[in-house]
Amino acid sequence: MGQTLFDKIWDAHVVSSNEGFPDILYIDTHFIHEVTSPQAFDGLRLRGLPVFRPQQTVATADHNVPTWDQHLPIKEELSRYQVDMLTKNCAEFGIELYGLGHPFQGIVHVIGPELGITRPGSTYVCGDSHTSTHGAFGAIAFGIGTSQVEQVMATQCLLQSRPKRMKIEVNGKLQKGVGAKDIILYIIAQISAAGGTGYAVEYAGDTIRSLSMEGRMTICNMSIEMGARCGLIAPDETTINYVKGREFAPKGEEWDKAVAYWQTLYSDEDADFDSVLSFKAEDIEPMITYGTNPGMGIGVTQHVPETASFEQKEQGSYKKALNYMGLHDDQQLLGKPIDYVFIGSCTNSRIEDLREVAQFVKGKHKADNVIVWVVPGSKQVQEQAIREGLDKIFDAAGFPLREPGCSACLGMNEDKIPAGKYCVSTSNRNFEGRQGPNSRTFLASPLTAAASAITGVVTDIREFLKEEELV
Amino acid sequence: MSTKIFKHIQTSVVPLPIENIDTDQIIPARFLKATTREGFGNNLFRDWRFDNDGNPKEDFVLNEPKYSGKILVAGKNFGCGSSREHAAWAIADYGFDAVVSSFFADIFKGNALNNGLLPVQVSDDFLKRIFEVVDADPHTVIEIDLVDQFIKIVATGEQESFEVNPYKKACMTNGYDDIDYILSKKELVVEFEGRG
């Protein structure tokens, strides 16, 4: 019987496996940030332990940092305290920190890949659920809680039971204007926000293969939104070319050895998955969510479902969600006025996302009723955007390019969507209050978000693209 | 380092019959700025529990005097979303020892177990029964026994067994944790690193 990609990597990292116990899994790199680490450092102090492998630990400040005037001290006292704590803890325990002002600073799931730290065949964890992003390279990567952050700091290992394996295939040609974000929102809408719970999900099929690394990261990033432990995609030429030459990528002989290994990382043809799902690329429209979990998504031209279409016991939760969103049964979102557009987060803030948006908005201007924030995923993305002149295009369009951080993805800094306002957001969660108390989120792709910013209402990007083809 | 020991509880419950309760509802991100584990209970379910001016909303279960107890009973897919352990800390800090639902999100389940908060997964039908019985009598007492792995509605005698990872059960009933366990195998870790 052949092996899945997931099992090949898992087996190569098992330190010890004992009947009745979870496996002890070796972690190659541990990413940490300011919000979920302070209690873990305290735990180490209480136990009198050092960080076992500080050189395999990478720290950055991203979750609560301001995205404007980053060179000034952080105004908000508690955020400043948390960032200061991280600096102090990293110094005390000998961990490299890419803090504010460092050229490598940025959202943890953006900097790992762009620095060549994220590579095929390795294991990554971080106290953040979107760690699944790194799986796009053919790696095992998942989010952990703070007790586990402490565990990995203390031992470079994690106690984990092996999850079940699911394969999700997408084949066929995508419609114009439909991208990676739409694919993953579509899959989650099909299988629900809990549909992947307990599974490691491998994405496969020719549509997935045709995606850039950025697109693959967008897909794996949102694996957690269907409840999956992690998501991964077998490495190929696209992966290898992306990693090659990056800051911390292996060089010379090491590189050749690494590539030879990476080429063995795929699911064998007769590998056994616990579940296999297939979708057709042609069926996927530009997607938008209407509710308060990422599984509540529809094609942008479709109507919000009727309460009666749900089972009795689910109707209460459904009504509560629609009520929160200020929507009603059977409503069409297309044409609905919006207040904010947020382009950013570890789902869609990479240079490719910004290029795509810039190309589309060039020569256009945002609608008066909309405030737009473009927040790059990292310092390097920001500088690259400036080098390419994207900031000028954005400025002219009324889309100011801010400084890197998580920003309105979770509203821990000042970037909050006000109560009752609608935001078309390229981030990954539309939970109640996620972007600020009582804020209302429509999750969508960068192109849908940009088009909606231009018109001021929820917009079908395909209509724009059709018109542009005509001129 | 020892954690809290959990073997058996018998108490009234707080019902929250909502599905897909995510960790942003349990503890909103803006309250994650503390650098210790204590005090999160004050902001548990913050935006459901208090209005924008910080006044308690009367119709939310935690503010209803008729409900109290050490068990939170919630709808399916509890704890989805972020990996923030603060969610488990907030529930435990508020005073709950167990959460009952018909489905838990993975990371939440792990975080809860690491903090002496027991997630008890029951069938959809049993969950429905608990909600019905508690609705009829808010003082309904539920018994949870980790050693023998059952949950029981005391007044009616209805009961169901539940699953728990045997290793995690041993941790909770003895009060030891994962770090103790891995540290006891440290030579294997070093040997693994040497394999290159």
Ligand code: SF4
């Ligand atoms: S951008 Fe959002 S989802 Fe991504 S790491 Fe930051 S807070 Fe988490």
